[in-house]
Amino acid sequence: MKRYFLILLLLLAPNIFGQACCTAGTPLLSSLETSSTPFQSLQFGLSYRHNSISSIFINDSQIDDDSRRRVSKSVILQADYGIWRDVSITALFSYILQERIIISPLGNENLLNTKGIGDALLLIKYSIIPLTMVDEMELSAGGGIKIPFGESQLTSNGLLIPADMQPGSGSWDYLGWLYFSKGRLLELPLSFVSNLSYRINGTNNRFEVDGFDYKFGNEAIAQIGLAYRTDFISDFSLFMRYRNAQADFSRGFEIPNTGGHWFYLVPGINFKLDNSKTIRLSGEIPLYLKVNGTQLTTTFTTTLAFYYSINL
Amino acid sequence: MQHFKYRVLLFIIFPILVSCQDSVNDTNLTDAEWLIPASEVYDGGPGKDGIPALSNPNLLENELIDYMKDSDLIIGIKIDNQVRGYPHPILNWHEIINDQINENYFSVTYCPLTGSTIGINREIDGDITTFGVSGLLYNSNLIPYDRATNSNWSQMKMECVNGKLKGREFDFVPTFETNWATWKKMFPKAIVVSSNTGHERRYSYYPYGSYRGDESLYFPVSNVNSELNLKERVHGIIENNKVYAFRFNLFADETKLFKKQIGGNNYLIVGNSTENFIVSFYNNLSGGTELNFEVVKNSLPIILTDNEGNKWDIFGYAVEGNRKGQRLTSTKSLIAYWFAWGAFYPDISIIN
Numbered sequence: 001m002k003r004y005f006l007i008l009l010l011l012l013a014p015n016i017f018g019q020a021c022c023t024a025g026t027p028l029l030s031s032l033e034t035s036s037t038p039f040q041s042l043q044f045g046l047s048y049r050h051n052s053i054s055s056i057f058i059n060d061s062q063i064d065d066d067s068r069r070r071v072s073k074s075v076i077l078q079a080d081y082g083i084w085r086d087v088s089i090t091a092l093f094s095y096i097l098q099e100r101i102i103i104s105p106l107g108n109e110n111l112l113n114t115k116g117i118g119d120a121l122l123l124i125k126y127s128i129i130p131l132t133m134v135d136e137m138e139l140s141a142g143g144g145i146k147i148p149f150g151e152s153q154l155t156s157n158g159l160l161i162p163a164d165m166q167p168g169s170g171s172w173d174y175l176g177w178l179y180f181s182k183g184r185l186l187e188l189p190l191s192f193v194s195n196l197s198y199r200i201n202g203t204n205n206r207f208e209v210d211g212f213d214y215k216f217g218n219e220a221i222a223q224i225g226l227a228y229r230t231d232f233i234s235d236f237s238l239f240m241r242y243r244n245a246q247a248d249f250s251r252g253f254e255i256p257n258t259g260g261h262w263f264y265l266v267p268g269i270n271f272k273l274d275n276s277k278t279i280r281l282s283g284e285i286p287l288y289l290k291v292n293g294t295q296l297t298t299t300f301t302t303t304l305a306f307y308y309s310i311n312l
Numbered sequence: 313m314q315h316f317k318y319r320v321l322l323f324i325i326f327p328i329l330v331s332c333q334d335s336v337n338d339t340n341l342t343d344a345e346w347l348i349p350a351s352e353v354y355d356g357g358p359g360k361d362g363i364p365a366l367s368n369p370n371l372l373e374n375e376l377i378d379y380m381k382d383s384d385l386i387i388g389i390k391i392d393n394q395v396r397g398y399p400h401p402i403l404n405w406h407e408i409i410n411d412q413i414n415e416n417y418f419s420v421t422y423c424p425l426t427g428s429t430i431g432i433n434r435e436i437d438g439d440i441t442t443f444g445v446s447g448l449l450y451n452s453n454l455i456p457y458d459r460a461t462n463s464n465w466s467q468m469k470m471e472c473v474n475g476k477l478k479g480r481e482f483d484f485v486p487t488f489e490t491n492w493a494t495w496k497k498m499f500p501k502a503i504v505v506s507s508n509t510g511h512e513r514r515y516s517y518y519p520y521g522s523y524r525g526d527e528s529l530y531f532p533v534s535n536v537n538s539e540l541n542l543k544e545r546v547h548g549i550i551e552n553n554k555v556y557a558f559r560f561n562l563f564a565d566e567t568k569l570f571k572k573q574i575g576g577n578n579y580l581i582v583g584n585s586t587e588n589f590i591v592s593f594y595n596n597l598s599g600g601t602e603l604n605f606e607v608v609k610n611s612l613p614i615i616l617t618d619n620e621g622n623k624w625d626i627f628g629y630a631v632e633g634n635r636k637g638q639r640l641t642s643t644k645s646l647i648a649y650w651f652a653w654g655a656f657y658p659d660i661s662i663i664n
Contacts, residue, residue, distance in 0.1 A: 063512040068362060104361035158350040162357040209532040253528030256521030294519055
């Protein structure tokens with residue numbers, strides 16, 4: 001019974017790990033889509049996420065400029081445990097590698113690499129309508145905090161490097177989360193999945209100068225999609241994700257060229273190794289975006305993940 | 313099964329074991345010896361050459377420029393009797409333009425965060441170089457680097473602050489700043505940098521939001537002087553590391569001349585708040601000749617006349633009279649936002 005649930009949960013999680021990056025910004029733990037975890041079940045997940053950030057947009061228009069590109073790579077370790085029948089917890093740890101290449105007007109490449117332990121997320125989830133085999137419906141809500149484990153003051157030759165190349169954001173953030181899924185649509189092994197998360201960001205003082213606190217813009221993510229379960233080795237899912245980031249603030253003023261709206265298509269495929277182990281491959285393709293001002297933003301994202309569940 | 317669990321464990325832990333140390337690999341920066349406090353030098357974000365300087369830009373006559381509004385600011389340079397305009401809407405996106413007029417090689421450097429422009433001779437020790445944008449800031453101000461030696465220069469400190477040429481001062485090329493409406497009246501036949509820069513940008517769009525009109529600062533500065541609005545544009549004359557600040561409201565809506573003795577030197581300060589310019593010169597010519605100047609109104613770009621009947625333009629050149637072709641010595645001065653003056657030169661006086 002629990003095995004069945006675990007497979008279902010993995011299928012319904014389009015990206016079971018928190019999204020560990022944002023567009024041209026400090027790595028963020030912004031999107032948590034996993035459903036609740038059954039009582040006394042322990043799940044581990046390890047994912048590798050490759051985020052290619054090389055598109056430059058002015059508002060909703062892409063400009064032809066290949067003079068810079070960034071790659072943000074994240075290794076994310078996630079643990080979920082059902083502590084009671086209706087309550088589960090999720091802990092998420094990240095390790096971030098960033099690379100930035102700028103091609104100068106003379107054709108030289110300037111390279112900057114950073115890496116380090118990123119921020120962590122702790123989330124408590126409550127199943128308002130617990131998942132049952134009868135109707136395969138679930139409604140869960142949760143709340144959590146993002147803990148600034150990650151270094152946000154890395155220096156190079158004594159100079160503080162930019163915030164978007166730091167492994168951590170340096171701020172305590174607060175997260176609200178809502179999840180709904182309904183299975184057996186049209187009498188098929190087809191499920192509707194949706195979730196909504198909102199993150200309220202705290203401030204950091206990476207410059208360590210009074211009055212120069214910096215606040216990354218609050219962020220909302222909404223996602224809907226379908227997941228199809230097969231009797232074979234692979235399951236499929238397709239989601240639409242909307243992300244809204246407000247502009248950053250410093251000294252009470254809005255920072256230009258931050259924040260915006262993004263719509264992504266998120267296809268995914270799960271490979272079931274057995275009842276407790278799954279490998280998932282997913283992508284994130286921008287369909288439409290409108291950024292504030294001019295921003296370097298995601299070109300595509302791919303994620304390879306491995307999940308392992310244990311019944312205690 | 314047991315083996316598999318160990319493999320999973322290893323798989324989980326391995327990436328973390330690879331390197332738990334936060335680290336940086338950066339090939340951009342030169343040596344760490346700075347003439348300014350390194351702790352106050354910030355990476356502005358775009359990175360070295362992330363803001364691409366222009367070199368030998370395409371030029372067009374005024375009338376063919378379609379991306380400027382009348383209120384947009386423009387930098388003027390006059391060399392060998394040629395006048396060229398370097399608009400802020402281009403400089404907002406590129407910050408440095410490496411250009412030449414005949415055998416004169418120079419760079420126009422502009423910092424959008426401090427509103428400051430300085431023209432620099434880019435022939436250094438007999439070698440012609442170009443300047444690029446280092447991506448670093450000191451007191452929120454541009455740090456250009458020269459591509460011959462990779463040395464970093466502080467624009468408003470006006471010297472090289474890091475690298476092989478450390479301690480070397482800028483060799484200035486005089487500039488002046490006004491708005492597009494005045495520019496067109498002054499120099500209807502001048503040529504101006506075209507928007508055909510080889511880079512796809514939206515030049516008519518100001519990329520810093522409300523920055524130039526509000527009190528925001530993106531990076532810490534070493535001293536904040538709140539006597540004026542932080543972004544008020546002020547003409548500052550630097551004399552022995554002290555700044556004498558001239559505000560636009562000091563000048564009427566017609567061209568006005570102030571004669572001022574500062575530190576033993578006689579200065580001419582000419583401005584017009586409506587036409588949006590302030591320029592300053594030493595009141596002497598090479599050889600020590602000192603003339604008695606009067607302001608010329610409603611005859612731009614001519615702004616001064618003297619007791620010999622010569623007429624002088626906004627660049628300080630005599631354009632009529634016996635001294636035609638001679639030039640007044642430009643002061644060590646520029647227009648910049650008030651906060652930037654206060655940050656670089658805490659010893660500052662507002663001239664009333």
